Amino acid sequence: MRGYIGKILWVDLTSGRIEEEIIPDRIYENFLSGVGLGAYILYRDIPANADPLGPDNILGFVSGLLTGTGSVNTGRWMAVARSPLTGGWGDANCGGYLSPAIKQCGYDGIFFKGQAEKPVYLFVDSKGAELRPAGHLWGLDAVAAEEALKAETHTRKRAAVAVIGTAAEKLSLISGIVTDGGRIAARSGIGAVMGSKRLKGVVLAGVKAVGGLDRAASKAVSKELSTKVRKQNLPKWVPGGLISLLGTVMSKMKTAAPLDGMVLAMMMKRWGTVANNGMGVTSGDSPIKNWAGSVVDFKHSSYSRLEPDRVVRRETRKYHCYECVLGCGGLTDIKDIGRGEFAVTHKPEYETCAAFGGLLLNRDLDAIFYINELLNRAGMDSISAGGTVAFAIECYEKGLLTPEMTGGLELRWGDVRAITALVKLMIAREGVGDLLADGVKTAARKLGAGAEAYAVHAGGQEPGMHDSRMDPLLGVHFSADPTPGRHTIGSGQYYDTMQLWEKVSWAPRSGSYEKAGEYVPSEKTALKTVASSCYKELTDGAGGCLFGMILGVNHWKLFEWLNAATGWGKTPDEYMEIGRRIQTLRQMFNLKHGVDPASLIMHKRMAGDPPLTEGPLKGKTVPIEEMVRLHWKAYGWDENSGAPTVETLAALGLDELLVQEARS
Amino acid sequence: MSGKGLAAVNYGECMACGSCVQFCPFGYLELGKTGLDDFKKEYPRLVDGHRCTGCGICAEHCTVECIEMA
Numbered sequence: 001m002r003g004y005i006g007k008i009l010w011v012d013l014t015s016g017r018i019e020e021e022i023i024p025d026r027i028y029e030n031f032l033s034g035v036g037l038g039a040y041i042l043y044r045d046i047p048a049n050a051d052p053l054g055p056d057n058i059l060g061f062v063s064g065l066l067t068g069t070g071s072v073n074t075g076r077w078m079a080v081a082r083s084p085l086t087g088g089w090g091d092a093n094c095g096g097y098l099s100p101a102i103k104q105c106g107y108d109g110i111f112f113k114g115q116a117e118k119p120v121y122l123f124v125d126s127k128g129a130e131l132r133p134a135g136h137l138w139g140l141d142a143v144a145a146e147e148a149l150k151a152e153t154h155t156r157k158r159a160a161v162a163v164i165g166t167a168a169e170k171l172s173l174i175s176g177i178v179t180d181g182g183r184i185a186a187r188s189g190i191g192a193v194m195g196s197k198r199l200k201g202v203v204l205a206g207v208k209a210v211g212g213l214d215r216a217a218s219k220a221v222s223k224e225l226s227t228k229v230r231k232q233n234l235p236k237w238v239p240g241g242l243i244s245l246l247g248t249v250m251s252k253m254k255t256a257a258p259l260d261g262m263v264l265a266m267m268m269k270r271w272g273t274v275a276n277n278g279m280g281v282t283s284g285d286s287p288i289k290n291w292a293g294s295v296v297d298f299k300h301s302s303y304s305r306l307e308p309d310r311v312v313r314r315e316t317r318k319y320h321c322y323e324c325v326l327g328c329g330g331l332t333d334i335k336d337i338g339r340g341e342f343a344v345t346h347k348p349e350y351e352t353c354a355a356f357g358g359l360l361l362n363r364d365l366d367a368i369f370y371i372n373e374l375l376n377r378a379g380m381d382s383i384s385a386g387g388t389v390a391f392a393i394e395c396y397e398k399g400l401l402t403p404e405m406t407g408g409l410e411l412r413w414g415d416v417r418a419i420t421a422l423v424k425l426m427i428a429r430e431g432v433g434d435l436l437a438d439g440v441k442t443a444a445r446k447l448g449a450g451a452e453a454y455a456v457h458a459g460g461q462e463p464g465m466h467d468s469r470m471d472p473l474l475g476v477h478f479s480a481d482p483t484p485g486r487h488t489i490g491s492g493q494y495y496d497t498m499q500l501w502e503k504v505s506w507a508p509r510s511g512s513y514e515k516a517g518e519y520v521p522s523e524k525t526a527l528k529t530v531a532s533s534c535y536k537e538l539t540d541g542a543g544g545c546l547f548g549m550i551l552g553v554n555h556w557k558l559f560e561w562l563n564a565a566t567g568w569g570k571t572p573d574e575y576m577e578i579g580r581r582i583q584t585l586r587q588m589f590n591l592k593h594g595v596d597p598a599s600l601i602m603h604k605r606m607a608g609d610p611p612l613t614e615g616p617l618k619g620k621t622v623p624i625e626e627m628v629r630l631h632w633k634a635y636g637w638d639e640n641s642g643a644p645t646v647e648t649l650a651a652l653g654l655d656e657l658l659v660q661e662a663r664s
Numbered sequence: 665m666s667g668k669g670l671a672a673v674n675y676g677e678c679m680a681c682g683s684c685v686q687f688c689p690f691g692y693l694e695l696g697k698t699g700l701d702d703f704k705k706e707y708p709r710l711v712d713g714h715r716c717t718g719c720g721i722c723a724e725h726c727t728v729e730c731i732e733m734a
Binding site: 210215223316317319 | 679680681682683685686687688689690691694695704705706724725727728729
């Protein structure tokens with residue numbers, strides 16, 4: 001075994017036919033598994049301009065190549081489909097336990113096509129796969145549906161389950177796919193694709209063998225990392241508030257230098273992603289008031305209410321995802337919130353805290369816990385939901401949404417009763433919630449009257465809660481990635497901690513540098529963004545976790561694990577070519593489906609047009625069009641259109657794939 | 665793969681990632697309170713009423729090698 005199984009499962013929901021496809025070794029060697037295998041299959045098999053919510057779209061659940069091989073922080077799975085939110089390439093990944101379970105069923109991926117007439121779920125174990133009726137589960141929230149499926153299938157081995165909640169059933173374009181009691185593969189509106197296929201869930205209970213070529217070699221590298229991580233602990237006396245102070249200091253510094261990723265490991269272990277709750281505001285990283293405000297609008301008296309120590313005070317259990325050495329996850333007790341409607345919720349992530357905190361000028365942390373559980377159960381993306389609520393409040397403020405349209409709901413910044421009520425309406429698709437349930441781009445188009453000015457998105461996707469005016473390289477990824485608006489692809493900060501130049505010959509070295517230089521388009525910054533995104537695609541093909549990735553190549557040794565699992569003996573430069581190939585194929589997917597790469601460039605506000613007049617990002621503007629053009633060129637794509645050149649396609653061997661596709 | 669003993673977890677080394685639980689083919693392992701918990705974590709333990717068969721698959725999949733087939 002070389003990490004991958006060599007087989008995928010096809011499920012035709014229209015006919016009910018289930019069959020296997022053998023995938024040749026050369027496909028894995030060119031695309032890995034995960035997002036790469038997904039891109040290969042979907043590019044090959046989805047007809048041009050197929051309706052994302054129609055039977056011709058394909059939804060895939062794909063495991064990472066390294067999952068189960070003895071490496072660590074490589075247990076993530078990837079959902080792939082044509083996105084109904086952006087119209088282009090769609091993917092969303094998630095941790096938990098689904099990735100190994102896909103392989104334990106004997107497949108690298110499970111792909112669905114067609115549309116079921118009535119709700120169904122797929123059950124797979126080591127003996128085979130079958131579609132079963134799910135009419136009795138339709139209408140259940142994601143947590144209830146998962147529990148019902150586990151009880152109903154009653155497998156000896158603990159089954160891994162992925163389901164949709166009610167948001168995806170109602171085809172909300174900001175819905176996701178839910179696992180492990182509320183963890184979501186949230187982005188790209190991937191849940192709506194599953195809902196459109198009337199596929200309520202997937203239950204995986206196989207016990208087949210999984211592994212790579214040299215497990216001992218993989219484990220030796222893993223042990224080295226886990227030993228380091230175990231020793232990295234912040235002193236107990238360090239409060240979360242001190243981290244916020246660090247953000248203030250950072251915002252005033254004119255220079256930056258690469259941090260060792262182990263600093264991040266300490267914070268992830270202690271608090272999880274909420275470590276950034278206060279620091280994000282003080283440093284300028286967290287967008288405030290629908291990207292039009294700053295820490296001046298959301299002062300210490302507000303952001304201190306969301307400090308990481310306050311979040312973990314409710315934590316009753318810390319947990320790790322499969323194969324993870326960091327353990328940023330947690331379960332929290334929320335029985336005393338509201339009317340005790342929910343007993344427990346996953347610890348809200350930083351993204352959720354920021355999207356329902358500073359972005360809405362809300363300082364009520366309890367409300368964020370409650371909304372977190374509402375969204376997890378509904379299966380709605382909390383980043384997009386928060387961004388859409390911010391859009392709605394600003395439209396109300398500007399008179400584009402009226403009390404008549406909101407059913408009397410007065411939408412004000414920081415008003416948690418109104419915010420919570422609006423979230424409930426969006427989940428139920430009732431009243432004004434129906435207008436907003438598909439995200440800001442659709443809502444602005446329906447509202448008209450200049451609402452686009454307040455609809456902050458990139459290519460239809462509401463952006464992650466990190467400010468591109470603070471990190472211009474992040475702005476390039478927001479604008480140039482085939483899945484736009486993603487904070488997870490790369491940034492200047494990630495680039496510095498990943499330290500790719502230690503292993504990749506062409507990745508520019510990042511020493512101490514003037515921050516102002518990042519705002520000037522250059523070939524060097526373009527090479528940085530290309531290297532970041534190539535490495536991220538490689539990571540997503542391997543099933544890697546972003547938080548492992550940003551520990552840096554000298555700690556989280558992706559190249560070494562890939563060689564140990566596959567025996568390919570490739571150099572880091574050769575692996576980076578795989579990343580470039582995957583990314584280029586994702587770009588080709590967008591072109592095939594009529595998405596103009598230039599249309600993905602982020603909203604003007606995100607580039608500082610007009611610039612903020614107060615706070616740490618005062619006066620910052622990002623020359624995003626020029627930076628994106630240089631990024632395209634450094635990728636070997638046409639600098640004017642963003643289309644990969646004939647020479648680049650040939651160099652990556654993608655021309656052959658395109659010819660095959662044209663013949664079929 | 666095919667040990668004869670029982671799975672013994674070295675909790676000083678265990679990261680509580682649950683890989684062993686995921687790969688126990690019999691469903692005899694679970695994450696739960698062990699009395700040794702650090703930072704509110706739950707660690708692998710045998711489900712009440714079951715005995716380890718000694719197959720060794722959990723140890724094979726433990727990335728930090730903290731399971732021994734005693």
